[in-house]
Amino acid sequence: xxxxxxxxxxxxxxxxxxxxxxxxxxxxxxxxxxxxxxxxxxxxxxxxxxxxxxxxxxxxxxxxxxxxxxxxxxxxxxxxxxxxxxxxxxxxxxxxxxxxxxxxxxxxxxxxxxxxxxxxxxxxxxxxxxxxxxxxxxxxxxxxxxxxxxxxxxxxxxxxxxxxxxxxxxxxxxxxxxxxxxxxxxxxxxxxxxxxxxxxxxxxxxxxxxxxxxxxxxxxxxxxxxxxxxxxxxxxxxxxxxxxxxxxxxxxxxxxxxxxxxxxxxxxxxxxxxxxxxxxxxxxxxxxxxxxx
Amino acid sequence: xxxxxxxxxxxxxxxxxxxxxxxxxxxxxxxxxxxxxxxxxxxxxxxxxxxxxxxxxxxxxxxxxxxxxxxxxxxxxxxxxxxxxxxxxxxxxxxxxxxxxxxxxxxxxxxxxxxxxxxxxxxxxxxxxxxxxxxxxxxxxxxxxxxxxxxxxxxxxxxxxxxxxxxxxxxxxxxxxxxxxxxxxxxxxxxxxxxxxxxxxxxxxxxxxxxxxxxxxxxxxxxxxxxxxxxxxxxxxxxxxxxxxxxxxxxxxxxxxxxxxxxxxxxxxxxxxxxxxxxxxxxxxxxxxxxxxxxxxxxxxxxxxxxxxxxxxxxxxxxxxxxxxxxxxxxxxxxxxxxxxx
Numbered sequence: 001x002x003x004x005x006x007x008x009x010x011x012x013x014x015x016x017x018x019x020x021x022x023x024x025x026x027x028x029x030x031x032x033x034x035x036x037x038x039x040x041x042x043x044x045x046x047x048x049x050x051x052x053x054x055x056x057x058x059x060x061x062x063x064x065x066x067x068x069x070x071x072x073x074x075x076x077x078x079x080x081x082x083x084x085x086x087x088x089x090x091x092x093x094x095x096x097x098x099x100x101x102x103x104x105x106x107x108x109x110x111x112x113x114x115x116x117x118x119x120x121x122x123x124x125x126x127x128x129x130x131x132x133x134x135x136x137x138x139x140x141x142x143x144x145x146x147x148x149x150x151x152x153x154x155x156x157x158x159x160x161x162x163x164x165x166x167x168x169x170x171x172x173x174x175x176x177x178x179x180x181x182x183x184x185x186x187x188x189x190x191x192x193x194x195x196x197x198x199x200x201x202x203x204x205x206x207x208x209x210x211x212x213x214x215x216x217x218x219x220x221x222x223x224x225x226x227x228x229x230x231x232x233x234x235x236x237x238x239x240x241x242x243x244x245x246x247x248x249x250x251x252x253x254x255x256x257x258x259x260x261x262x263x264x265x266x267x268x269x270x271x272x273x274x275x276x277x278x279x280x281x282x283x284x285x286x287x288x289x290x291x292x293x
Numbered sequence: 294x295x296x297x298x299x300x301x302x303x304x305x306x307x308x309x310x311x312x313x314x315x316x317x318x319x320x321x322x323x324x325x326x327x328x329x330x331x332x333x334x335x336x337x338x339x340x341x342x343x344x345x346x347x348x349x350x351x352x353x354x355x356x357x358x359x360x361x362x363x364x365x366x367x368x369x370x371x372x373x374x375x376x377x378x379x380x381x382x383x384x385x386x387x388x389x390x391x392x393x394x395x396x397x398x399x400x401x402x403x404x405x406x407x408x409x410x411x412x413x414x415x416x417x418x419x420x421x422x423x424x425x426x427x428x429x430x431x432x433x434x435x436x437x438x439x440x441x442x443x444x445x446x447x448x449x450x451x452x453x454x455x456x457x458x459x460x461x462x463x464x465x466x467x468x469x470x471x472x473x474x475x476x477x478x479x480x481x482x483x484x485x486x487x488x489x490x491x492x493x494x495x496x497x498x499x500x501x502x503x504x505x506x507x508x509x510x511x512x513x514x515x516x517x518x519x520x521x522x523x524x525x526x527x528x529x530x531x532x533x534x535x536x537x538x539x540x541x542x543x544x545x546x547x548x549x550x551x552x553x554x555x556x557x558x559x560x561x562x563x564x565x566x567x568x569x570x571x572x573x574x575x576x577x578x579x580x581x582x583x584x585x586x587x588x589x590x591x592x593x594x595x596x597x598x599x600x601x602x603x604x605x606x607x608x609x610x611x612x613x614x615x616x617x618x619x620x621x622x623x624x625x626x627x628x629x630x631x632x633x634x635x
Binding site (some may be wrong): 037081085086087088090091092094095096098099102103104105109110218221222225228254261263265266267270271273274277278279 | 324327328376378393429433435436438439440442443444447450451453454504505575579582584612613615616617618619621622625626629631632
């Protein structure tokens with residue numbers, strides 16, 4: 001493979017993880033009827049938790065656990081606010097994103113005395129290889145995410161919990177009448193979506209070996225758009241996420257030969273999504289987030 | 294929320310306000326404690342730096358002004374049933390437009406005219422962006438939340454690019470505004486505000502607030518925005534142009550948010566620079582949720598959040614000022630508890 005193509009493939013796989021993690025998170029929570037625009041915040045919080053946990057103990061495994069728990073907790077918090085405290089889902093989502101941005105910077109200053117990034121994070125060891133693609137693919141956080149993603153999709157589509165989850169989102173009154181506890185199911189869905197997002201945050205931190213304040217860069221928001229484009233089906237959503245990652249990777253791989261300004265290229269996924277939303281049909285999954293009781 | 298409450302009740306607005314202040318104080322204490330500062334000392338320092346001096350008060354008023362306008366902007370969309378997260382980007386584009394127009398006008402432009410033209414640019418910039426989101430909603434059925442989130446990002450990247458490509462004097466700021474486009478500072482009217490950034494923009498924002506609320510309550514069009522929020526289909530059946538009102542609400546929303554530039558660009562800096570007024574858009578969402586429909590509520594909410602921001606600057610040495618974003622988020626949640634859309 002030519003050098004640029006190798007870079008492209010490696011970068012695309014690497015970039016795809018946070019997108020796919022949030023995209024899967026969006027599918028899980030929204031299929032249950034809870035819209036969460038705070039996934040961007042959950043991604044950041046889990047990245048921060050992973051960094052803090054790994055730095056404090058020197059163990060990548062602890063970092064992994066901390067990151068996943070952080071993400072799960074943050075999404076559960078959203079679920080509780082929306083389902084139990086009856087806060088508007090949009091309000092809670094945007095508030096949690098704001099708190100995550102602010103809280104990340106506060107934590108950096110208080111813990112590491114830095115305004116922008118953490119010290120080096122001990123991650124998990126991957127393969128030493130001369131091939132960039134092999135190195136990226138053998139990143140343990142990516143492997144863990146791959147396995148977890150498969151399991152989460154199975155849960156959604158093949159288990160009783162998944163069925164109840166989808167029923168809660170599709171028709172809450174019918175689900176409740178059939179004996180499903182809609183509120184509790186939605187909280188479980190929130191936790192699952194937080195686990196997915198959390199693995200994305202862990203991967204970002206382990207991959208770059210540090211946490212920095214703006215590292216999520218709107219990927220959580222784009223993942224929401226991917227879920228809409230994928231009509232909240234896991235496969236199609238993950239595919240859309242891969243598309244965003246490919247756009248981002250192409251910019252890195254062909255930076256020099258492209259005559260466009262880098263910030264314009266970075267806009268591509270956002271502009272492309274706007275264009276895709278114009279095809280219509282995209283309206284709605286978001287509007288499903290009505291509250292039960 | 295709708296069940297009859299028999300306990301002795303404060304008006305819900307007051308209860309929400311008290312509840313929010315309590316949440317702020319508790320969280321503030323916790324954060325100050327984490328930062329290794331005695332909560333009481335930090336609180337006293339924050340109070341002294343905000344409401345304790347005329348300078349501090351001026352700063353609070355300055356910070357509250359764009360918040361009041363973005364809050365008003367968010368509110369009109371919310372009444373129409375739309376969640377305009379784009380106020381942040383709309384304020385940004387409005388501020389940028391105001392900065393560019395104010396610096397490009399012929400320097401002989403007389404005073405009120407320069408201000409009006411710059412404000413017009415701010416309003417049009419914000420309204421244009423809002424209208425795009427509204428049109429996407431009405432024409433293509435794209436959800437306004439996702440569209441405005443994307444538009445925020447697009448504007449955040451485009452404005453620095455355009456500035457760098459020669460629209461600004463440097464890569465991060467516009468040229469200086471001509472004197473005919475500046476709003477006088479309050480310190481020029483009264484010595485007590487010396488040094489503070491507060492300007493006539495605050496008076497302007499208050500007038501806009503009162504006029505807008507009155508118009509929304511007592512004009513046919515103003516009320517139609519609220520009816521559309523209750524049911525666009527019913528409105529269409531009754532001959533009210535529901536779709537048109539929807540995108541108009543988004544445009545109005547963006548326009549009002551854009552006017553926030555009056556305080557920052559025209560009243561304080563005299564030019565637009567990257568990051569000027571950032572965060573006031575999201576803060577405005579909290580102002581609207583907390584303040585609801587009354588002028589007193591909106592102004593009170595804007596002052597509360599303005600106080601938080603200024604307190605963040607006062608304490609920045611020991612407690613990072615971003616801690617106030619966390620507090621703002623907490624206010625937002627506390628103000629909205631129990632009022633989710635059904």
